[in-house]
Amino acid sequence: MDHQRVIRDVTVRLPMASTAAEACQWTVTALARYAPATISVLLQVHDRLRCVAATGSWQVYSTVPPDTGIVGRVYASGRTSVVPDVAADPDYIPVRPDVSSEVCVPVLDPAGRPIGVLDLQWSGPADLAAWRDTAERLAARLGARIVALGGPPAESRSEKLLRHAAALTSAPTEWDLMHAAITAARDVSTLSAAVLVLVGREGPRLGAPTAAPGDLESRIRAELAEAGPEALGRMISLAHRYGAGYTLGEAGHPPTDDHAPLTRAGARTLVAVPVGPPAGGGLLLIADERLLRPDPTTVNLMELLAGQAWNALDRLRTLARLREQASSDPLTGLRHTGPFGQRIAAATPGRTALLAIDVDGFKNVNDTYGHQAGDRVLVGLARALEGALRHGDELYRIGGDEFVAVIEVNRPEEAVRIAERLTEAARRIGRTISVGVALPRPGESPDLTLRRADQALYRVKREGRDGVHLAAA
Known part of the structure; x- marks a missing residue:
């Protein structure tokens, strides 16, 4: 095997890549012509290692926690791992039934910080020492190119939604859940403020506050509180009757009276999404002081988030009712x-x-x-x-x-x-x-x-x- 030719082939292609994903894919494709191995590049995206490019396997893991497997070990330590016998390594993550050895090297930025890993797994004999040297040199070139292109790919909005959905599902209390839903709405929509309004026994109420005093979110909450339950009820009714809505922000077209408290607070962009059933649900408001036009995809993602938040809230309330029933007398309602x-x-x-x-x-x-x-x-x-x-x-x-x-x-x-x-x-x-x-x-x-x-x-x-x-x- 002419390892210099392998390095030369990859090095020639890297400058032509216009995105980090392209750079990873070309590296994997070029390597696959010379190495009969399972090859993958995983880059850090938010709190996980995402598989950006791969070949040589029927299936790969889309993402891996950064402390899992040989790839996680290499990423965390920033040091190469050569495994002559994967069966003897407890960290090995199986992707093919016939893999026998593995070389995993960190992808480093020019400052020497890990931004991902380059992983090669063989099912037959391989000169692991030579491939270690080749993989480390290619990973260094790949890391430099990724940084030159702006770094690893950003977390997509659907990935953000998936991550936040897990946080909603694991929220232990209604307060934690509302806080998680508001945080998710801001993060996924990229708008600066979110307010959750839920219908309770005493009428509509505002969910957990998450913003500092004076921010748009706190100003919206203050205006809605001053507008009173009747105004909140009308906004909720509109959303449940007609569905989600969003602003066009066109000049000369003022908002309806029901949305006037939001504009008084400084909102120039608004997405309003119904939450839960009309009788006992609520409303999710996501807003910004900038004049933007939310695209339909943003609205769809907010509807998915509202659905997930309501399912999690309904689960919490059901569990609370079951706990109450388990600890109270069904006839009198007294604890037993x-x-x-x-x-x-x-x-x-x-x-x-x-x-x-x-x-x-x-x-x-x-x-x-x-x-x-x-x-x-x-x-x-x-x-x-x-x-x-x-x-x-x-x-x-x-x-x-x-x-x-x-x-x-x-x-x-x-x-x-x-x-x-x-x-x-x-x-x-x-x-x-x-x-x-x-x-x-x-x-x-x-x-x-x-x-x-x-x-x-x-x-x-x-x-x-x-x-x-x-x-x-």
């Missing part, structure tokens, strides 16, 4: 034994009071009027007891007609007063309850504290019901 056990495990001795509550005569209601009537009694009583508790107090249903309130108090007498408020609340809806009160002792288990509260409750039962008793400290 699982959360109660966690709460009393964190009880503070001398400060956390447990109020064991039992409905007087509940069995007679079920026996006389049926279980549906009993269910109505339990629901009504749950609402009455919740209303009598203070903010921060917690009420649990731990059995058929058994409730427990967990409250923080300064003195035992305070716990008794709150228990008496509960009995009064029950009387107001035509029921009576018996309440036993206990405060945890130092070193006492939560189960034992609850047992003492139950004992105090049964003392009330024995003494005629409809009352409160405090367990001994």
Whole structure:
């Protein structure tokens, strides 16, 4: 093999390349005439190594994380790797079943920083030392040409959207999701501001802020907040009725009244995209102070982003509902034994009071009027007891007609007063309850504290019901 001829052939072609992708493809094509190998060039694009040119394999990986495989190892270290037996290298990424050896060299810029790798894999005998030298010399020429052409190819908008879609899917909370959606909208559209408006129980609301005060995005948020829910509702309705829209920005043609708050904030370019279903979705607004004309591709990408954001949001809300159902009583909506056990495990001795509550005569209601009537009694009583508790107090249903309130108090007498408020609340809806009160002792288990509260409750039962008793400290 005349390695000087290989180098000469590639070197002659490189100056004719007008893009980094062309330079990589010509390098791979020229090398393939001399080396019966799988050949590829991977360049860093954002946070991954993208396969820009390849030959000699039925399939290659489009992108590879920069810390994965032999290519990732070479890129991270900036040092060549010669592997005589790929089966013995744990980092080898299989692309052909018959590969036996590999030479991977870093593609460096003129300052010596890695911008990618040139990788050659053989399925037969090869002079690896000679090919190492040839590959390193070609990679140096290729790196210089890529830098002269402006560097590795930029991340495409579809690649950006794919990357952001992964961030949306993995967002742990609605706040994180809204922040990720707004960031994605700005990045993919290349416009400077994005605002997400979602319909909630109390009407339209603005999503998580991501811009500094004074920026276009913060000014838009301020104008929309001042315009009020009605104006936001009209904008959402328009988008869901007619679909996504974008500005032409033609002189002498002012915006509609519904979009006036955006122009007052300084927006001269706008893309408006519906999010989710008309009844409970919202609106994604992407804007810029520059007078631009967004192309239809940008609008399509924003529609895809809005769809992905809504799917991720719907998933988060579904999971939240399932968690709530798993931790709450389906009849009364109160939390049940699982959360109660966690709460009393964190009880503070001398400060956390447990109020064991039992409905007087509940069995007679079920026996006389049926279980549906009993269910109505339990629901009504749950609402009455919740209303009598203070903010921060917690009420649990731990059995058929058994409730427990967990409250923080300064003195035992305070716990008794709150228990008496509960009995009064029950009387107001035509029921009576018996309440036993206990405060945890130092070193006492939560189960034992609850047992003492139950004992105090049964003392009330024995003494005629409809009352409160405090367990001994």
